Amino acid sequence: xxxxQYGRSHTYLRISVTDRCNLRCTYCMPxxxxxxxxxxxxxxxxxxxxxxxxxxxxxxxKIRITGGEPLVRKEVENLCxxxxxxxxxxxxxxxxxxxxxxxxxxxLRRAGVSHVNVSLDTLRPERFQSITRRDRFSDVMRxxxxxxxxxxxxxxxxxxxxxxxxxxxxxxxxRLAVSLDVNARFIEYMPFPGNDWRKERYVPxxxxxxxxxxxxxxxxxxxxxxxxxxxxxFRVIGTNATIGFISTMSAPFCYGCNRLRLSSDGRLRxxxxxxxxxxxxxxxxxxxxAQELQALILGALADKWEKHPGEEELEKKTHGHMIGxxx
Ligand code: SF4
Numbered sequence: 001x002x003x004x005q006y007g008r009s010h011t012y013l014r015i016s017v018t019d020r021c022n023l024r025c026t027y028c029m030p031x032x033x034x035x036x037x038x039x040x041x042x043x044x045x046x047x048x049x050x051x052x053x054x055x056x057x058x059x060x061x062k063i064r065i066t067g068g069e070p071l072v073r074k075e076v077e078n079l080c081x082x083x084x085x086x087x088x089x090x091x092x093x094x095x096x097x098x099x100x101x102x103x104x105x106x107x108l109r110r111a112g113v114s115h116v117n118v119s120l121d122t123l124r125p126e127r128f129q130s131i132t133r134r135d136r137f138s139d140v141m142r143x144x145x146x147x148x149x150x151x152x153x154x155x156x157x158x159x160x161x162x163x164x165x166x167x168x169x170x171x172x173x174x175r176l177a178v179s180l181d182v183n184a185r186f187i188e189y190m191p192f193p194g195n196d197w198r199k200e201r202y203v204p205x206x207x208x209x210x211x212x213x214x215x216x217x218x219x220x221x222x223x224x225x226x227x228x229x230x231x232x233x234f235r236v237i238g239t240n241a242t243i244g245f246i247s248t249m250s251a252p253f254c255y256g257c258n259r260l261r262l263s264s265d266g267r268l269r270x271x272x273x274x275x276x277x278x279x280x281x282x283x284x285x286x287x288x289x290a291q292e293l294q295a296l297i298l299g300a301l302a303d304k305w306e307k308h309p310g311e312e313e314l315e316k317k318t319h320g321h322m323i324g325x326x327x
Contacts, residue, residue: 011227023136028194028323030194047281049083051266060089063091069099070094093113093115097132101143118156121162122165131166161187164201182241183244190248205232205251218235218243232253248308266282272325275320276320280297
């Protein structure tokens with residue numbers, strides 16, 4: 001039912017449960033932070049479950065919990081437990097920076113989270129400190145170890161590749177993936193308000209791939225997941241590891257977009273780069289029916305563009321802060 005004018009069926013909902021974070025990554029969180037949303041402006045767990053149940057009725061089959069940093073929201077594992085009970089939801093996933101993961105991994109697994117992505121842009125503690133403005137590298141590595149031992153259905157390490165910062169660590173991340181039997185995913189650097197994106201600083205996926213292929217052989221991998229994500233995945237031949245590329249800038253994949261994004265203040269975006277989202281919180285709190293909310297959502301989908309605006313337009317950064325959207 002969540003089909004736009006280009007025939008794209010939206011089956012994947014990303015829910016940002018907070019705009020707070022325990023790190024200060026330079027490409028996401030402006031140095032002087034952002035105006036955090038007041039507590040009553042944030043959706044309650046009941047409201048998140050209500051909206052999720054309604055959207056699963058409309059066709060959503062995969063939910064990913066994001067932030068800010070979702071593991072800083074108190075008892076987020078309880079929210080996960082309630083979402084996992086929603087009939088017809090196939091996949092419950094979570095994206096985290098890993099800093100609090102060692103404390104939460106077991107509880108998330110028990111709650112029904114099956115897919116975990118950990119954002120990590122360097123394997124060098126001093127660089128970690130410079131890009132996150134926090135000294136939590138060892139906590140993140142402990143978090144990854146805890147997630148490996150919990151044997152989630154899928155564990156991915158997401159790395160934003162920035163030229164002149166961490167593009168010399170690409171092979172190190174592949175080695176990590178091979179040693180842990182997990183997926184290493186390389187994300188092209190994208191322009192967002194508050195970050196210092198410039199064309200010469202983003203490394204296109206084909207360049208990342210050619211660096212990897214100096215040491216490893218890759219084989220294209222079929223999409224196994226019922227609800228696909230944005231990455232092009234490859235098997236690392238001779239290992240159990242896989243590699244993924246998210247090429248939003250060099251090879252946009254909007255033709256197959258299946259994603260909707262709900263921000264922590266109840267705004268639904270039909271695209272990562274949308275300037276605004278439609279407000280679901282106010283009508284929900286005013287007792288709107290599922291049909292009324294559905295009409296709002298279908299209205300937004302009817303206006304969804306075919307593909308994101310090109311580099312030049314994105315460089316103007318008129319879209320929202322990454323921290324408030326949740327990637
Ligand atoms: S840029 Fe927007 S339209 Fe394109 S794939 Fe991402 S969310 Fe979908």
